[in-house]
Amino acid sequence: MRPAKPVAPRPVVRQTAVPEEGEGVPCPSCATPNLPSRRFCRRCAAELQPAAKAAPLPWWRTVWPFRRRVRASSGRGVRLLVILAVVLALCAGGFLLLPAGRALLEDTRDKLGKAKPVTPVGIEASAEVPGHPAKNSTDGLSDRYWGAPAPGASVTYTFGKPFRLVDLIITNGASAKPEAYAGQARALQVTMEVTSQDGEKRTKQLTLSDKPGPQPIPTGISDVRTIRLVLRSPTGLAKGRHLAVAEVEFFQRS
Incomplete structure (x- = not known):
């Protein structure tokens, strides 16, 4: 019988030490210090300098057509006047066309219904x-x-x-x-x-x-x-x- 072939030992993975980062601004979430150049915490990945939240919009700004955000001095007043004019025109047109529209509806019902x-x-x-x-x-x-x-x-x-x-x-x-x-x-x-x-x-x-x-x-x-x-x-x-x-x-x- 031939002697068994020796088995090579498995390589051992050694973890390298991660150098600790220097002192800096503490994380607002976990208080871990981070270098000033970092945007996210090295421990919990929280944003170190979160952007300020925008003020909530009034309820009327959440309804179309006022839903789109506008910048200051971007023609907000003109747009409101145009919208108001369109609404008034639609109301006036509906008032003037109401008899004709109602007559057309009744005639259609007459043709579709039975006498x-x-x-x-x-x-x-x-x-x-x-x-x-x-x-x-x-x-x-x-x-x-x-x-x-x-x-x-x-x-x-x-x-x-x-x-x-x-x-x-x-x-x-x-x-x-x-x-x-x-x-x-x-x-x-x-x-x-x-x-x-x-x-x-x-x-x-x-x-x-x-x-x-x-x-x-x-x-x-x-x-x-x-x-x-x-x-x-x-x-x-x-x-x-x-x-x-x-x-x-x-x-x-x-």
Whole structure:
């Protein structure tokens, strides 16, 4: 057998002594002296000369657009005046555009929503032909009509509670059937007067076609309480004939 190969001894690591630093300013955290050239403590690594903390900002400086820090004499007053002018302009614009914006919103809701019929609780006509009362205009039957003796006659519909009138459908003439439509005279112009809950009156001129069948008319009027229709511009009116309106239907937003 061969003799074992000798194993070399492991090297021994000897720590070198770190020279102590000279006297200096003591650390504000652990009181260890450090040389004046040091920025951080040689023992705890704390900052030897910490920078002074900035004074806390007032609450209004923490809100945009005042959040950005500014230097003295850097146009702070001008910027505040500009911001104030912008805020005032936005308020004025919102005030002026509010009616138009609200109307646009309501029209959009009318188009996106569904309409449902609403029935008046009261009907009163300024004049009626015997046998053809104004209540025939809301009975749901297109072969019965309200007969008015002459142009200028009106009918007023009263509703139980205010609503938004999105559509109005008028069936002109004596009937929706073509063979009976021209049996009486028709009104080609109708003045619609709408009264709201607070008494405000709004007037709209409606133009009707001289043809049988329902004629839808978009309206988009809010807070409707009463509707008055005045017949104008007759056609086919002659001796022994009168104006006829077969049906009037009202629709509100559901």
